[in-house]
Amino acid sequence: MFDLTGKRALVTGASGGIGREIAKALASAGATVALSGTRVAALEDVQREIGKPSPILPCNLSNLDEVDRLVPAAEAALGGLDILVNNAGMTRDNLFMRMKNEEWDEVLLVNLTAAFHLTRAVLRGMMKQRYGRIIGISSVVGVVGNPGQGNYAATKAGLIGMNKALAHEVASRGITVNSIAPGFISSAMTDDLNDKQRDAILSSIPAGRLGTAPEVAACAVFLASDAAAYVTGHTLNVNGGMVMI
Amino acid sequence: MSDIADRVRKIVVEHLNVDAEKVVEKASFIDDLGADSLDQVELVMAFEEEFSVEIPDDAAESIQTFGDAVSFLTKAVG
Numbered sequence: 291m292f293d294l295t296g297k298r299a300l301v302t303g304a305s306g307g308i309g310r311e312i313a314k315a316l317a318s319a320g321a322t323v324a325l326s327g328t329r330v331a332a333l334e335d336v337q338r339e340i341g342k343p344s345p346i347l348p349c350n351l352s353n354l355d356e357v358d359r360l361v362p363a364a365e366a367a368l369g370g371l372d373i374l375v376n377n378a379g380m381t382r383d384n385l386f387m388r389m390k391n392e393e394w395d396e397v398l399l400v401n402l403t404a405a406f407h408l409t410r411a412v413l414r415g416m417m418k419q420r421y422g423r424i425i426g427i428s429s430v431v432g433v434v435g436n437p438g439q440g441n442y443a444a445t446k447a448g449l450i451g452m453n454k455a456l457a458h459e460v461a462s463r464g465i466t467v468n469s470i471a472p473g474f475i476s477s478a479m480t481d482d483l484n485d486k487q488r489d490a491i492l493s494s495i496p497a498g499r500l501g502t503a504p505e506v507a508a509c510a511v512f513l514a515s516d517a518a519a520y521v522t523g524h525t526l527n528v529n530g531g532m533v534m535i
Numbered sequence: 536m537s538d539i540a541d542r543v544r545k546i547v548v549e550h551l552n553v554d555a556e557k558v559v560e561k562a563s564f565i566d567d568l569g570a571d572s573l574d575q576v577e578l579v580m581a582f583e584e585e586f587s588v589e590i591p592d593d594a595a596e597s598i599q600t601f602g603d604a605v606s607f608l609t610k611a612v613g
Contacts, residue, residue: 417577459573 292515295320298368299514300361302351302408303378305332307477308427308503312375314340315507316514321373324364351378351404352396361411370419373514374412376405376449377427383438394441401445406452409467413460422465423514426453427506430473430529446471450525457523466522468513473529475501497530539586539612540605546581547601550574560602568601578604586612 299316303309304325310332317323317340325333326347333346345367349360365371379401382393409424416422431439432446450469457467474480474491480500483491492498509526512518527533544558551568564570564578579595582588582604588611590598598604 414580417573417580462571463573 292319292511292517294373294511294514297321297372297514298324298364298370299373299375300324300326300347300364300368300371300408300412301375301377302326302349302360302404303427304336305329306377308472308475308506309375309377310336310339311503311507312377312427312510313344315504315511316373316375317342317344319511319515321514322368324367326360326364327378351400354399354404354407357404357407358411361408365415370415371412372416372419372421373423373425374408375425375427375510375514376408378404379427379429379442379445381439381442383442385438386440389440397441398445398448401442402448402452405449409452409456413465416465417460417463420464422460422463423518424453424456424465424467425510425513426450426467426469427510428469428471428525430471430527430533433471433525433527433535434533454523461522464519466513466518468518468521468523469525470506470509470513471525471527471529472506473501473527473532475503475506477503495530495532499530501528501530537605537609539609542585543582543601543604543608546585547578547604550578550581558601560600560605562601563599564601565599582608588612 299321301309301313304313305327313323313325313336324345324347325336326349327333328350330348337344347363349356351357382397384393426449428449429446431443432450435443453467453469506528509528547558548555551570553568562568564575579590583590586608598607
């Protein structure tokens, strides 16, 4: 239904649970996908699963010199870029009163500042070709907050605000800028929860279950497609009804 | 008209979709040629590429008319 044939995409954090599924889903919809991340072996797994040429572009997003080389490398490898998915993120949780400057700075740098650099870098090419899809992977935490995640929540809310501001600027150029805010998604992290923690989480989710990474990836495919040409500045909540706004 | 002016005019005509006759020295991109602020950024990007120069932000802000662009680029390239 959502055909991405001929489209060229860059996905950050492509070795992680959600990033990997986004990369695979974009590829199976027809896009050529450049895979970025820090763990090359894991990226190679994703590349094998995709089963068609998908350049691996290792990048440590906490190093802005590396960040600034990523988009030119992706454009050189793919001949341009139509889709950017700012997916990579990290957590350094701590209660606000105890949060170290370093914990704040590092999360801000990787989750938000790197996304700003990458997004700014893709704009020149997208403006010229009068076409682009920029997608930020935010979080329900950026929408409603979460104790112990002041830094993470700030970046996830920051992505939404950044994308809305940019959506205003570039809508007339055929570029859409949207965010996806996943709720609790099954991952290695949620597998570690004990039954009590799991029950507490599930009781807050009307759907009565955790989400899956492919369910998030499907939303990215939609927003990346021509079908979503009139959707911009939007935040798509993918949370089983946990938060409805 | 100089070669630089011709090249600048060509970019402006193509980008803003205006008649070449309207692109005169005093023509303001925004007030006379229908550009918006993003068009202006795109024009500066196009000038940078055409002439292989870097136009810093403060200089870009001072380029309001076709004449401004030609005189800036004449200096920058020359």
